[in-house]
Amino acid sequence: MRATQSTPFYVASVTKAFTATAILHLAERGKLQIDQPVNKYLDGTKIHSPVWNASEATIRRLLTHTSGLTTFSRWCNTATDLQCNIDREIERYGVLVWHPGEVFDYSNLGYGVLGEIVANVSGETFDSYLQSTIFRPLRMRNCALPPSKPATQAAAQYDEKTRRRSMARVSGHEGASGLRCSADDLLAFGMFQLKDHLSPDSPLGSRDIDEMHTAQPATRGHYGMGWWVRQESGLSIIAAEGGTTDAYALLELIPAKDIAIAIVANSYSQLVSGLGRQIISALLPGLTLDEQPRRPDMEKLLPPPHAFVGMWSGEMATYKGPVKVLLNIASTGGAQSQIADLPGSTVSDLSFDHTHFYGHFPGKGGLADSPDQPFVIELDLELHGNHLIGAATFGPPPGKDGDQLPHFINLAKTRP
Numbered sequence: 001m002r003a004t005q006s007t008p009f010y011v012a013s014v015t016k017a018f019t020a021t022a023i024l025h026l027a028e029r030g031k032l033q034i035d036q037p038v039n040k041y042l043d044g045t046k047i048h049s050p051v052w053n054a055s056e057a058t059i060r061r062l063l064t065h066t067s068g069l070t071t072f073s074r075w076c077n078t079a080t081d082l083q084c085n086i087d088r089e090i091e092r093y094g095v096l097v098w099h100p101g102e103v104f105d106y107s108n109l110g111y112g113v114l115g116e117i118v119a120n121v122s123g124e125t126f127d128s129y130l131q132s133t134i135f136r137p138l139r140m141r142n143c144a145l146p147p148s149k150p151a152t153q154a155a156a157q158y159d160e161k162t163r164r165r166s167m168a169r170v171s172g173h174e175g176a177s178g179l180r181c182s183a184d185d186l187l188a189f190g191m192f193q194l195k196d197h198l199s200p201d202s203p204l205g206s207r208d209i210d211e212m213h214t215a216q217p218a219t220r221g222h223y224g225m226g227w228w229v230r231q232e233s234g235l236s237i238i239a240a241e242g243g244t245t246d247a248y249a250l251l252e253l254i255p256a257k258d259i260a261i262a263i264v265a266n267s268y269s270q271l272v273s274g275l276g277r278q279i280i281s282a283l284l285p286g287l288t289l290d291e292q293p294r295r296p297d298m299e300k301l302l303p304p305p306h307a308f309v310g311m312w313s314g315e316m317a318t319y320k321g322p323v324k325v326l327l328n329i330a331s332t333g334g335a336q337s338q339i340a341d342l343p344g345s346t347v348s349d350l351s352f353d354h355t356h357f358y359g360h361f362p363g364k365g366g367l368a369d370s371p372d373q374p375f376v377i378e379l380d381l382e383l384h385g386n387h388l389i390g391a392a393t394f395g396p397p398p399g400k401d402g403d404q405l406p407h408f409i410n411l412a413k414t415r416p
Contacts, residue, residue: 008142008154008180009264011249012171012242016111017212018130018189019175020063020226022118024208025133031121034059038067041117044087049096050317050408051389056100059117062110063225064216068096070380070391072109073404074172084172086116092319095408097391098382104219108176111226115175126174137201138188143181146170154180157246158267166246177242183262186251190260193238193253213238213255233287239276245401248272252280259283303333304352307383314411316392318368325392327379327411329357337361337379339392347379357381357388369394369405379409386413 003009026032032041037055039046047057052068061067072093076084093109115126122129127145135143142153157166171177181189191197193213195206204212212225213236222228228239238253250263261279265272280287309331315322316339326338327347335347347359363375376397381390388411396402 003155003266005183006142008144008182008185009249009266010154010157010244010247011179011181011186011264012177012244012247013108014181014186014240014242014249014251015171015175015177015179016242017193017226017240017251018134018179019111019114019118020212021134021203022126022129023059023063023114024212024225025203026118026121028204028208032059032117034063038062038113038117041120042090042113043120045090045094047090047094047096047113051410052096052099054096057096058100059114060216060225061100062107062114064219064223065104065106065110066101066216066218067107067110068098068100068103068105069094069107069110070097070105070406071378071393071395071404072107072112072173072406073177073402075169075403076172077169084170086112086173089172093406095317095406097380097389097406097408101218103382104223108171108173111176112173113175115173115178118175130179134189134203135185137203138192140181140185140188143179143185143189145174145178146180155264155266160245160268163267181249181264183264186249186262186264187260190251190253190262194255194258194260196258213253235284235287237280243268243273250276252276254280254284257284303331304329304350304357305354306331308352308357308388309416310413311415312388312411313414314388314409317408320368323367325409325411327388335359337377339364339367339377342366355383357383357390363394367394369407371403373402375402381409381411387411388413 027034035058038057038059047054057067118129119126159166195209212227214224215221215229216224230237235254235256240251242249246267248265248268252261261276263275308329312327314325316325323340328336333350336344337347338344342364345361347361349360351358358380360376360378363377374397375394378393381388390409391406392409393404393406395404
């Protein structure tokens with residue numbers, strides 16, 4: 001069956017713009033306060049940290065990816081998969097690796113938690129609340145979380161490299177990346193976000209829409225609430241974008257020109273990911289389209305600052321208990337790591353700035369969360385005196401798609 005403008009496509013992280021809208025809808029009606037701690041609105045397991053004060057992780061900071069949570073993704077076979085349990089995910093991975101309010105770190109788990117808060121506060125399922133407060137008022141007839149609509153109604157998805165049809169799967173964090181919507185749906189939502197034809201039945205008022213589109217503290221000017229923000233040739237461009245190896249979606253707004261651009265695709269390629277810029281160039285010839293980094297690059301200082309050099313020892317927290325970690329950073333910039341009693345590994349793709357260290361090395365079996373297929377362990381650590389604190393994230397090799405599961409790590413310098 002041919003796709004039409006009404007065919008639902010997987011929109012991945014574009015979902016975050018809808019989740020942020022639902023949260024602000026509850027706030028407008030006095031059901032929650034976005035500057036209150038997240039844990040105030042969680043009925044079950046709470047966000048936690050062995051180092052930081054969890055009460056500083058507010059709803060606003062979840063909305064802006066500055067809560068202290070880090071990279072996370074989980075795929076599940078069905079919406080009822082036991083692995084896709086938000087309480088379990090918070091218990092195992094809902095640990096604050098950064099001091100809340102200081103570091104921008106794009107977190108799917110944070111928006112998964114926000115989806116759970118919508119359900120807790122409203123007394124409805126997350127999908128039901130989106131339907132009643134956003135989709136029906138905006139006449140978005142083909143937007144839903146699975147399994148609300150039969151899978152046969154949605155566009156099939158195809159792997160970008162093999163071109164084979166992908167196996168059916170769902171996001172383990174609905175509020176971050178669970179929705180399937182049509183191009184018509186995205187345009188309807190976009191025109192609402194542009195404040196066209198606002199009415200008493202609209203999901204949000206003008207002030208909260210403006211707040212969503214305004215760069216928030218600690219995001220270095222790149223992120224609002226559920227939306228990326230940037231300036232090009234003096235114009236504000238607001239974007240919600242998502243993609244995997246078998247899907248791509250973009251909703252891009254240019255408020256000053258009252259333009260909304262929606263793109264959906266059932267596979268990923270450079271062609272579809274570049275369409276947004278081509279469309280803007282056609283609509284607004286002469287606009288300078290400067291590249292804008294999604295996450296500010298590290299300075300990649302080599303040799304590393306002296307404070308990083310030496311032997312570091314500590315533990316990585318896993319749901320099966322703590323695991324010993326050693327990290328040796330040489331003055332030349334090389335690094336070696338060892339986890340538990342497994343053989344040591346060379347850390348690759350090293351980056352330093354004055355306070356952060358990043359690198360990755362091949363993962364090995366025998367650890368909690370070790371997948372059956374090849375994987376890497378990414379170290380993202382921040383310097384705090386004689387400690388390196390951050391995350392060791394188990395994830396797929398570069399260019400591959402798969403779960404990304406973070407583990408809190410705290411290392412102390414034992415030898416210069």
